[in-house]
Amino acid sequence: MTASNDGSGSLPAIHFWFEFASTYSYPASARIAKVAEVAGIEVVWEPFLLGPIFRDQGWNDSPFNLYPRKGAYMWRDMERLCEAHGLPFVRPEKFPMNGLLAARVAVLGKGEGWLPDFVRAVYHANFADGRDIADPDCIGDILAALALPADDLIERAGSDENKKRLREQNARADALGIFGAPTFSVGEELFWGGDRMGDAIAFARGGGAG
């Protein structure tokens, strides 16, 4: 269930596009592996950054900060959603956190078996423990808890080659027309929002190519 892959397997696949600063990506990341397993669907975990996409839309901050009503609703909705799914939730003191380092580590982990556990742990650190995920110590602790070589991975995450891989992820998200997170994609078909996970899986099972 923690297996990650590149979408080249024999099962239908959905691509799960997540941004570490995204609140709604937290419950989605906690749920998707089990939901997809039950449905017989592979999940391709796709880290990307929303910042550049938001800037292209003229936003220099999260829309939940720019539009206070949307923000007030989202925080209440997160409480309800996390309660419904049995997930701990504490509103972080700072929002959004800078998820650049975590995204670089996640890109390094693309196709690796540890990626889903790492992603879930980063969201938990941000939205359950209130830790600052921009802090290399926080990311190092998470990697170490997964018995991974934290220092080595963090160093490789910052290499020019790996930075380029993250830019390529973002170019793919851009080409798909992604504008928010979480987004699920099946081929060129997009499903935006955690509550559309089931629709995306149904679409993939209906024969859409991953």
Added chain:
Amino acid sequence: MTASNDGSGSLPAIHFWFEFASTYSYPASARIAKVAEVAGIEVVWEPFLLGPIFRDQGWNDSPFNLYPRKGAYMWRDMERLCEAHGLPFVRPEKFPMNGLLAARVAVLGKGEGWLPDFVRAVYHANFADGRDIADPDCIGDILAALALPADDLIERAGSDENKKRLREQNARADALGIFGAPTFSVGEELFWGGDRMGDAIAFARGGGAG
């Protein structure tokens, strides 16, 4: 099933806040009466205008026009949703339509048995037939097809007293913190988006007061 009410009955109630220009309110309006009936929930139909609320957020147009990626996604999503629910859908040449007259007629119909049928017919005219719902002839045709006194209702819809009722509806939406449509409210609890209809109904059944 076409009965409307004011939320003062003995069943738990959800309030269904709709704006006639809102695309996602079309499938929601087509589905809610049946879904609520099966769940044993009353529906209070609540017309309001998004325009003033959008202007307060700094938008002078639909966010689906202001943010083309969101718009492209929404039109594709509407095709899928309407197909899934067996609803005809044709992307209107003009979007958004001006729903002021329809909203005034709907306010006049609050608590009347014909309101749900009128609301569904206006959405159908906009998103299935591509008619201009700002045209009094279109609204008149809809009312006449429901065997209602079209001329009389349209005249009363434009009275100062009725205009004031619509402003009061908007003041209620504003006080609840509503920022989009459709929104379902149960007491002060909001659920934004047609895909949250089930959550709103579950919340109402769980003891939330209407």
